[in-house]
Amino acid sequence: MIEIFTFVFIFILGVIIGSFLNVVIYRFNTGKKITKGKSMCMTCGKSLHWNELIPMFSFLFQFGRCRGCRAKISYQYPLVEFFTGVIFTLIAYHLYPILEISTINFVVLLSIFLFIFSILIIICVYDFRHKIIPDSLVYTYIIISFLLIFINTTGVGSFFVIPSIWGVLAGPMLALPFALIWYFSSGKWMGFGDAKLMLGIGWMLGLNMGIVALMISFWIGGIFGIFALIFKRFTKVNSKTEIPFAPFLILGTLIVFLFNINIYKLLSIF
Numbered sequence: 001m002i003e004i005f006t007f008v009f010i011f012i013l014g015v016i017i018g019s020f021l022n023v024v025i026y027r028f029n030t031g032k033k034i035t036k037g038k039s040m041c042m043t044c045g046k047s048l049h050w051n052e053l054i055p056m057f058s059f060l061f062q063f064g065r066c067r068g069c070r071a072k073i074s075y076q077y078p079l080v081e082f083f084t085g086v087i088f089t090l091i092a093y094h095l096y097p098i099l100e101i102s103t104i105n106f107v108v109l110l111s112i113f114l115f116i117f118s119i120l121i122i123i124c125v126y127d128f129r130h131k132i133i134p135d136s137l138v139y140t141y142i143i144i145s146f147l148l149i150f151i152n153t154t155g156v157g158s159f160f161v162i163p164s165i166w167g168v169l170a171g172p173m174l175a176l177p178f179a180l181i182w183y184f185s186s187g188k189w190m191g192f193g194d195a196k197l198m199l200g201i202g203w204m205l206g207l208n209m210g211i212v213a214l215m216i217s218f219w220i221g222g223i224f225g226i227f228a229l230i231f232k233r234f235t236k237v238n239s240k241t242e243i244p245f246a247p248f249l250i251l252g253t254l255i256v257f258l259f260n261i262n263i264y265k266l267l268s269i270f
């Protein structure tokens with residue numbers, strides 16, 4: 001019973017954080033302070049009442065429209081809130097066995113990974129919308145991922161560890177191909193932001209799981225690309241459309257992280 005309450009609590013926490021991530025995504029390059037200023041309708045400027053600020057529910061009860069001017073509110077808001085809740089819950093579920101070993105390890109590791117995936121969610125949505133990865137976000141991710149190689153994320157044994165040489169090399173080894181593609185295609189096939197993101201993913205997942213995350217990202221990206229071309233009347237995608245790659249990398253990273261998929265596990269499927 002306590003387990004269910006824990007997960008419900010984590011889900012609600014995720015939805016609330018997701019609502020904050022929306023604000024960060026919106027205000028990121030507008031020069032507005034993230035913590036300052038009242039929330040308002042982006043069309044008519046009406047200040048939002050408290051009951052228009054309840055994550056997910058306000059959107060549903062207002063049928064996706066502003067109460068003042070009836071302008072449509074972007075689906076991004078409830079979607080980011082909902083999926084942040086889902087992702088937070090899945091991360092807590094994934095780390096839950098650590099709670100039996102050590103409460104403090106569980107709380108610390110959970111906080112670290114909730115923070116990391118919050119940054120990745122912002123990068124994902126931001127890259128999807130603006131086709132660019134903000135430096136400050138990806139550098140924060142890189143630094144945390146690098147520090148993570150000194151932490152034992154299994155929860156068993158000592159909290160700090162001396163990283164293996166492969167653990168240290170995983171980041172640069174996975175980022176290098178992306179950097180080369182970026183360089184030789186003059187940024188046409190791959191943005192340099194993707195190489196930076198890969199540096200963090202390599203350090204976070206290690207070489208083995210990092211490669212799997214990359215493979216899964218390409219598969220998902222490929223499937224998405226095919227469907228987008230089939231339904232191009234609706235998606236307005238053609239062979240020249242620049243498709244942001246970070247969302248796929250982040251989705252692949254999330255899948256590999258949640259299911260602990262390494263190369264042997266992946267090969268055993270076939």
Ligand SMILES: [Zn+2]
Nearest residue numbers: 041044066069
């Ligand atoms: Zn309005």
